[in-house]
Amino acid sequence: MRCIIVEDQQPAQRILKKYIADIGSLTLVGTFGDAMQAMDFLQNESVDLMFLDINLPKLSGISFLKSLSKRPQVIMTTAYSEYALDGYELDVVDYLLKPFSFERFVKAVGKVRRHTELSGETENQSKKEHFIKIGYEHIRIAFDDIIYLAADGDYCEVCLADKKHLSSEPMKKWLELLNQDDFYRIHKSYVVNIHKIIKLSGNQVHLQDDAVLPIGRTYREEFMERFLK
CATH class of the missing domain: 3.40.50.2300 (Response regulator)
Structure with a gap:
């Protein structure tokens, strides 16, 4: 300093x-x-x-x-x-x-x-958006528009209602950017926007874009306590 x-x-x-x-x-x-x-x-x-x-x-x-x-x-x-x-x-x-x-x-x-x-x-x-690089362009992603994130090796797939973007930043970086009150990790490969959840069925989460994602055993108990509180 x-x-x-x-x-x-x-x-x-x-x-x-x-x-x-x-x-x-x-x-x-x-x-x-x-x-x-x-x-x-x-x-x-x-x-x-x-x-x-x-x-x-x-x-x-x-x-x-x-x-x-x-x-x-x-x-x-x-x-x-x-x-x-x-x-x-x-x-x-x-x-x-x-x-x-x-x-x-x-x-x-x-x-x-x-x-x-x-x-x-x-x-x-307090950040509400983030730019990700797609080819030679930088695309603005509003956090409120994100339905879920999917880890893809060292990359992260950012899934919106109308499209998906592959970000060169890993899941760890996205977790640092996102407000933990709005986004939650349900599986080692998935982070969901809790405001986009339609229902829980067994060990699965149903989201607004018709996506159905698994809830990992490691994350299930804590996620259920938080979501249902």
Whole structure:
């Protein structure tokens, strides 16, 4: 993760630089003594994480954060615990009270990683469509139009009401893209849109396009509990 330090005290800067250097996943791309310098940098550079002191000259860390239309993830640092509420109201990931240990620093960075992962999952789940490559063309597939997916080796057949498309992306990739509230795996080879199910008959699922798919033994109990709840 690309990170910056916004801190006016040299001793605090040195500690943060040392801690950052000790974590391989962090890359320090800038250190700034006031918010105005950091603001200029952020206008032209992409940053994943900012270590931000609250008590800064010219413009406080709180005011600086409020002024940003697009914020990186933020870990606030300060010697004054009374500012913690202000920080959390601005949706900062964590709050480090000076002086803080390396262990506490690692814990804060871990929160950033988890927050990033959750944000990525939410973004995938909020997607409503996906482009797949067919020959020299890219075809837009609306997730709501998908009736079921069928694994075909390293490929995946995307089955709609009026046609089928062979996607070069495997089933695993499609499962990452699709909202798990709408799509469910019923067999090692099949994922169905639960809103397209007409009925269940024995160990088979009947879908809107007259497709009839088997329910795998491994998936049956969990699927039935979910579908019939």
